Amino acid sequence: MKDVRILHGELSPGNAMTAFSAAHPEAGGVVSFVGKVRPDKDVEELELKHYAPLTLAGMEDLADETLAHWPLDGLLLHHRTGKMKPGDPIVLVAAAAKHRRDAFEAADFAMDHLKSDAWFWKREKRDGEWHWIDPRPQDHADLKRWKA
């Protein structure tokens, strides 16, 4: 039903989606979102840190909350940690459902919450120096959409 992982190595969205789709033959539709390290000419590297006791448990709770809101056949949340290069995939969210609207909304909901609520700390290397990234106000505004 749910497939929640923190990946310390490479994230391969293609392989993960093939497996997810095969695991839910009953679904009428599958929606997926891949988040990547945004290509920015100043950013040489990005590092994501997490705190295992909170981060994975938080993602599991988010998956349960999403499954409770929408009638899904399956939900996948995969998130990378460690060092990445611009263009590398960081996060994969996928929802399988009987009908597309549930799959779209569930994936959107899960992604907005991962972006602003999940226990990850991010830093970027620019000109050879690491800088911690603060949360974006837009991410919190995105989250409010679901609290109306």
Add this chain to the structure above:
Amino acid sequence: MSVKLVFLGKLADLAGAPDKDVPGPLDWQGLLDALPGPLGEAVKGERTRVAVDGKLLADKTALSASDGDEVALLPPVSGG
């Protein structure tokens, strides 16, 4: 035995290390005493959360950690 402090995000930079062992038991004042300067100020900041053995404290000033506990100091997340 001791209490293990774990510093996340920019707090690890301020601490100069990802973690630190301090003698237990440890309460809020003991924590602040163990973290002087900018690190202590950052931990006091209202956006910094504290977890003991993976459980977030609703009120971090109620911290009560014993030998063998892990106390995580969590600055605001940057998002995934």
